Amino acid sequence: MPESPEVQALAEWLDEQVTGCRIREVDLIEFRAVKTRTRSLATLVGERIEGVRRVGKYLDVRLEREHLVVSLGRHGWVQWVAQGEPVVVDAQAPALASLTVDAGTILFTDAGTWVSLGLWVVDEPTNVSGVAKLGPDPLDPGFAQEAVDAAVAGRRKQLKAILQEQESFAGIGNAYSDEILHRARLSPVVHGDRLSARQRADLFTAMRDVLRDAAAARRGIPIDKLTQAKTDAMRVHGRGGTACPVCAGIVRDFRFGGTSAQYCPTCQTGGELLE
Incomplete structure (x- = not known):
């Protein structure tokens, strides 16, 4: 299960790769991964990514008008395919959704036998109940x-x-x-x-x-x-x-x-x- 040190490193790495890029295409392979039924991933097309950060074990992809919040769950992770590179399919950790941006493609994968990856399109990260309930974060400088x-x-x-x-x-x-x-x-x-x-x-x-x-x-x-x-x-x-x-x-x-x-x-x- 991804925990805060690895999710922090992942968020920092993605932030460097995709901040400033626009989302050109989305692909949802497993509909159960999306938790906001009234707002689809398709609404993200055309939006500019303004940053990626970690919130607990979640990723917060900040866009111009909204946020894409990602829970990696027990077996989820992210694969990056730079523009022009071929996508290497991993049968053990298939992609459930992807975002194609100017610089490449973000694949959201899940290696479990059940879907633990979660994606929310929301106005604020705290609209996700799991984020709203989070306690103090030991990685925060003010943790006491x-x-x-x-x-x-x-x-x-x-x-x-x-x-x-x-x-x-x-x-x-x-x-x-x-x-x-x-x-x-x-x-x-x-x-x-x-x-x-x-x-x-x-x-x-x-x-x-x-x-x-x-x-x-x-x-x-x-x-x-x-x-x-x-x-x-x-x-x-x-x-x-x-x-x-x-x-x-x-x-x-x-x-x-x-x-x-x-x-x-x-x-x-x-x-x-x-x-």
């Missing part, structure tokens, strides 16, 4: 300890679930929640109301540093290499059975919310193994 305290203190909910709750913190998913909790040396299943002020401070520092370091590391990487760069940089997520880079103990897998997550028992749970 108070945001962590407000979201965590007094919560009878597991810490990993709070981190992935977009209304609490924008942009964090399964992978970076594992990385943050490992950096903070906190159990993924401890409830928020069990954390001390010191532990909440450690959580804030880990959130800020892990995500900002990742965003800086991804900047400038070609967009077709970003997913692999994320995978390669993980210290515990996806590393079950390998040595923890901090204590050399064994990183363990556990099931969380229908998916697999990872943690270090020595660093995070006092040796307790999670089921």
Whole structure:
């Protein structure tokens, strides 16, 4: 699942490629990808792209009269085909929609077995309910300890679930929640109301540093290499059975919310193994 550091790098890369271009053609291959039934992608033809930015895990393509908001969902991504280059079809990640602009073509792809990509044509990004509900973003310069305290203190909910709750913190998913909790040396299943002020401070520092370091590391990487760069940089997520880079103990897998997550028992749970 794309998370804020990779979506940030993607937004910056697209912004450089397409800002100032006009949309010449749109093609909708999978109608279920468009979530605004009363406003079709066809209305975008002729509009000038004024910028691309990230909002949580969403892309906001700002146009002259409206916005195209893109949710990459669990398996969505973007492929860029420069003008004059052939389109290489990926059967594992087919394009569900495309925008042809002056400089080339943006393909919105989805590698899942069900459609997770979402496209909205709206007056403002906050017209998309998921965007309107977003909580504080750890990549924002103004992100502060108070945001962590407000979201965590007094919560009878597991810490990993709070981190992935977009209304609490924008942009964090399964992978970076594992990385943050490992950096903070906190159990993924401890409830928020069990954390001390010191532990909440450690959580804030880990959130800020892990995500900002990742965003800086991804900047400038070609967009077709970003997913692999994320995978390669993980210290515990996806590393079950390998040595923890901090204590050399064994990183363990556990099931969380229908998916697999990872943690270090020595660093995070006092040796307790999670089921």
